[in-house]
Ligand SMILES: *[C@@H]1O[C@H](CO)[C@@H](O)[C@H](O)[C@H]1NC(C)=O
């Protein structure tokens with residue numbers, strides 16, 4: 031009987047430990063574009079589209095936009111403002127890099143650089159969480 035209850039305790043301890051392990055592992059840091067960073071890439075937005083297609087984004091994950099201060103920034107915008115590169119009243123705007131943004135909601139998210147013409151020539155990223 032004592033053996034049964036102590037193995038039950040061990041089992042519970044293992045379950046609790048693995049739950050904690052999972053919650054630590056679940057928060058992934060995604061460095062946008064990997065070594066490319068967040069910048070203007072020759073050839074347009076394709077590199078960021080390709081990068082995003084190789085990632086799995088989950089609520090709680092962190093997006094890291096790595097850029098040089100004063101040369102780029104990152105704004106999250108609503109879907110309707112993504113294609114026209116409209117940075118008026120963005121959802122959020124971070125002007126200091128590297129910018130770490132936590133993904134707090136599921137669904138599509140849209141990011142652009144607000145510097146003149148940067149978004150138009152491809153400094154934009156859309157992801158699905
Ligand atoms: C950001 O870019 C710089 C210059 O390329 C690099 O040294 C640094 O490690 C990058 N930081 C991150 C978080 O990737």
Ligand SMILES: *[C@@H]1O[C@H](CO)[C@@H](O)[C@H](O)[C@H]1NC(C)=O
Pocket residue numbers: 111114116117118119
């Ligand atoms: C840009 O977005 C703002 C805020 O959503 C909106 O009020 C404005 O009409 C948009 N401008 C254009 C040119 O679509």
